[in-house]
Amino acid sequence: xxxxxxxxxxxxxxxxxxxxxxxxxxxxxxxxxxxxxxxxxxxxxxxxxxxxxxxxxxxxxxxxxxxxxxxxxxxxxxxxxxxxxxxxxxxxxxxxxxxxxxxxxxxxxxxxxxxxxxxxxxxxxxxxxxxxxxxxxxxxxxxxxxxxxxxxxxxxxxxxxxxxxxxxxxxxxxxxxxxxxxxxxxxxxxxxxxxxxxxxxxxxxxxxxxxxxxxxxxxxxxxxxxxxxxxxxxxxxxxxxxxxxxxxxxxxxxxxxxxxxxxxxxxxxxxxxxxxxxxxxxxxxxxxxxxxxxxxxxxxxxxxxxxxxxxxxxxxxxxxxxxxxxxxxxxxxxxxxxxxxxxxxxxxxxxxxxxxxxxxxxxxxxxxxxxxxxxxxxxxxxxxxxxxxxxxxxxxxxxxxxxxxxxxxxxxxxxxxxxxxxxxxxxxxxxxxxxxxxxxxxxxxxxxxxxxxxxxxxxxxxxxxxxxxxxxxxxxxxxxxxxxxxxxxx
Numbered sequence: 001x002x003x004x005x006x007x008x009x010x011x012x013x014x015x016x017x018x019x020x021x022x023x024x025x026x027x028x029x030x031x032x033x034x035x036x037x038x039x040x041x042x043x044x045x046x047x048x049x050x051x052x053x054x055x056x057x058x059x060x061x062x063x064x065x066x067x068x069x070x071x072x073x074x075x076x077x078x079x080x081x082x083x084x085x086x087x088x089x090x091x092x093x094x095x096x097x098x099x100x101x102x103x104x105x106x107x108x109x110x111x112x113x114x115x116x117x118x119x120x121x122x123x124x125x126x127x128x129x130x131x132x133x134x135x136x137x138x139x140x141x142x143x144x145x146x147x148x149x150x151x152x153x154x155x156x157x158x159x160x161x162x163x164x165x166x167x168x169x170x171x172x173x174x175x176x177x178x179x180x181x182x183x184x185x186x187x188x189x190x191x192x193x194x195x196x197x198x199x200x201x202x203x204x205x206x207x208x209x210x211x212x213x214x215x216x217x218x219x220x221x222x223x224x225x226x227x228x229x230x231x232x233x234x235x236x237x238x239x240x241x242x243x244x245x246x247x248x249x250x251x252x253x254x255x256x257x258x259x260x261x262x263x264x265x266x267x268x269x270x271x272x273x274x275x276x277x278x279x280x281x282x283x284x285x286x287x288x289x290x291x292x293x294x295x296x297x298x299x300x301x302x303x304x305x306x307x308x309x310x311x312x313x314x315x316x317x318x319x320x321x322x323x324x325x326x327x328x329x330x331x332x333x334x335x336x337x338x339x340x341x342x343x344x345x346x347x348x349x350x351x352x353x354x355x356x357x358x359x360x361x362x363x364x365x366x367x368x369x370x371x372x373x374x375x376x377x378x379x380x381x382x383x384x385x386x387x388x389x390x391x392x393x394x395x396x397x398x399x400x401x402x403x404x405x406x407x408x409x410x411x412x413x414x415x416x417x418x419x420x421x422x423x424x425x426x427x428x429x430x431x432x433x434x435x436x437x438x439x440x441x442x443x444x445x446x447x448x449x450x451x452x453x454x455x456x457x458x459x460x461x462x463x464x465x466x467x468x469x470x471x472x473x474x475x476x477x478x479x480x481x482x483x484x485x486x487x488x489x490x
Contacts, residue, residue, distance in 0.1 A: 050320055051456055054313055054330045054376040055191060055218055056306070056358065057179075060337030061171065063392075064383035064399035064439065066093065066347055067123075068138055069100055070420055072116040078420040082437065083388050093343045093388045095121065103127040105138070107413045115417040122352035125359035126402065130411055135362060135371070137408050137488040140415035141432075142448050143382060143398035143441035144177045146469050148477035151431035151440055169395040169438075171338070174381045178445055179218035181468050190449050191329045192221030193466035197458055199224055204324030206283055210316060212309040213333040226331070227283065229316070231308040234287035290319025300360045306334045307357035310376075314364045317374060327457065337380065340392040354378075362404050371406030375489070377452060378402045379445075386437020387422045398439030401448070407455060407490045414488050416442040416480055442480050446470040455489035 070079050076097055077087065084092020090099070100118035105127070111117075117138070119127045130136040144165040153162040166183045167173035173183040180186040195209040202208050209219040209226045219226035228235060295314065300307040309332035316323070316330075336350055358376055365374045383399025398418070422437040432440050446467040453463060463484070464471050474484040 050317075050326050050370070050373050052313075052317055052328045052330060052374045053191070053194070053452055053456055054310070054332065054361075054374065056310075056354070056376055056378045057175075057213070057216070057218070057331065057333040058337050058354070058378060058380035059175065059333055059335040060339070061174075061381040061384055061395055062337045062350075062378075062399060063339060063343060063347060064141075064396070065386050065393070065437070066095060066343065067120050067351065068140070068400040069095055069118050069120065070115070070417075071097070071100055071104055071118045072114050075115060075420045079386070082386055082420070082422055084390075093392065095344075105130060105413065106411075108134075108411050111413060111417055113417070117413060117417075119355075120347065120351040122348040123355035126355040126404070129359050129362060129404065134411035135404060135406060135408055136410045137403045138413045139401045139403060139443060139448060139486065139488065140413060141383075141398040141418045141439050141441055142401055142415065142443040142445065143439070144174070144181070145441050145444035145446070147472035148475070148480065148482055149440070150478050151434060154434055154440065168397060169382065171381050171395075176217055178379050178381065179216060180220075181446070186217050187220060188222060189216070189218035189220050190453075190466055191218040191331065192224045192226070194221075194453055194456060194458060195219065195224030195327075195329050196221040197462060197466070198327035198456075201327060202325045204286065207286075207316075207323040207325050208327065209329050209331075210313075211331040212312045213331055216331045216333070219329060219331050227287075229287060229312060231305075231312050233291055233312070234284040286323060287316070290322040291315040292319055295364065299364055301353075301356045304353045304357055306332060306353055307360060309333070310357050310361040311364075314361060314368075317365070317370065318368055339384075340389065340394060343388075343392040358402070358404050362406075366406065373406070375403065375405035375407060375452065375455065377404070377448075383439055385422075386420070386433070386439075394436070396436075396438040397434065398441035398443075403452075403488055409488050409490055412488065414443075414486055418442070442482075443486065444469065444473060444482070447473055447482065447484065447486055450484055451486045451489055454485055 065079065065083070070076055080087055080090055080094040083094035085094030088097040090096035099121045103119040103121055103123055105117050105119065126136055146163045146165060149162050149164065154164065156162060165177050176182060176184045176186050179191070180189040192209055199205045199208055206227050209221070209224045211219055211226045211228045212231060214228065216226065291312070292315065295311060300311045313330045313332060317328070320328070334350065334354060336346065339346055361376060362371065365371045378401045380399055383396040384393035385396050387393070416432070418432050418439050421433060422435070432442060434440050446469045449467055450463050450470055453466065454460070458466065470484060473482040475482055
């Protein structure tokens with residue numbers, strides 16, 4: 001197999017943005033830098049209908065084994081023993097088997113070998129959506145890969161023949177690798193690359209890539225830059241924005257500041273700075289108009305930070321016509337998943353907030369008649385170890401994830417069920433982990449992303465340009481199929 005080295009990968013032939021006026025950030029909020037984007041000449045995704053992708057990133061590395069929990073008798077017994085439990089009663093960091101029965105998954109097509117899974121007991125909302133509406137898919141053991149690789153090849157240390165993602169098991173680096181295929185310091189993510197391809201189809205190009213969770217490399221493209229909003233709406237520019245109060249108790253002072261910040265200037269750099277301010281002020285007004293009124297009380301769960309972010313995404317999608325967009329990529333996130341300790345105490349609340357928020361978001365999309373046009377999916381730094389350290393788990397590699405939406409081929413579990421094992425030698429018959437139950441992914445992030453991108457409208461001819469390792473897949477290796485399209489999207 002010919003391997004593509006991402007360090008030498010030539011990205012598609014878009015012009016790099018010539019400058020980002022970093023000095024503007026010293027005087028005005030970072031949001032102003034986002035407005036430096038000019039009109040982009042890029043290929044639009046086919047079709048005139050609206051579509052959106054929503055990345056739900058779980059910062060800290062979610063524990064895969066207690067999220068999608070192995071349930072069949074043989075596998076559960078191994079899981080319980082490895083995690084410090086006492087058979088079906090659980091214990092240690094193993095969830096008792098009886099607790100899993102309400103969220104036991106019954107996929108339309110049974111898994112080979114009699115394997116069964118249940119969701120975390122707190123994830124009743126997603127379990128109901130899985131069964132009753134068939135709008136949830138579970139993707140097993142997905143993570144960053146450069147090319148297919150086995151445990152023995154990994155253990156060989158021969159990285160020229162068997163390359164692996166850079167800086168495995170590092171939080172910051174693996175967050176970046178998941179979002180951009182490169183470690184910390186990367187400036188272009190695959191969500192932004194997708195955004196580049198659809199800019200010309202959006203009259204409001206600035207609103208193609210939008211984050212409700214601060215800066216994320218996932219949304220940065222060659223031309224597409226992320227526009228950041230908060231859970232309350234557009235980020236206001238103090239003393240300059242249209243929706244702020246007066247300055248120092250005086251409307252006159254505010255008017256003078258607005259004129260100074262936005263007036264045309266003869267000096268090239270000063271004029272570019274003024275353009276940035278004018279665009280940002282205009283964008284603030286557009287967003288404020290687009291989000292309109294809030295959703296009714298109870299539409300989204302209260303006291304749930306992720307739900308608040310997804311509610312803002314829903315309001316922006318509802319106002320898509322006002323923003324002038326036909327294709328959008330969004331980013332939201334949760335933190336708190338780095339559970340080396342207190343896994344049993346803290347993960348239930350995280351899982352419930354995730355489940356409730358994603359289910360509520362999907363139902364609001366359905367109410368708006370947009371369920372088939374909006375797809376949300378999870379991602380995380382990495383999975384964690386199957387082994388435990390008395391009260392938690394350590395950094396891993398592959399993990400299990402969710403895809404939710406009307407176009408999802410749901411009530412299904414995709415991918416290869418991983419071993420329930422922590423054997424620490426290459427001779428271990430259950431070789432699809434690299435020690436301590438750190439899963440060696442059998443589905444790559446590039447495959448996961450390509451499946452979503454194809455549904456979004458990215459042509460097959462463009463996929464290799466936005467996902468640098470995808471050329472190494474579309475094959476069967478080591479008895480595992482690695483399709484370019486996993487098949488969970490309709």
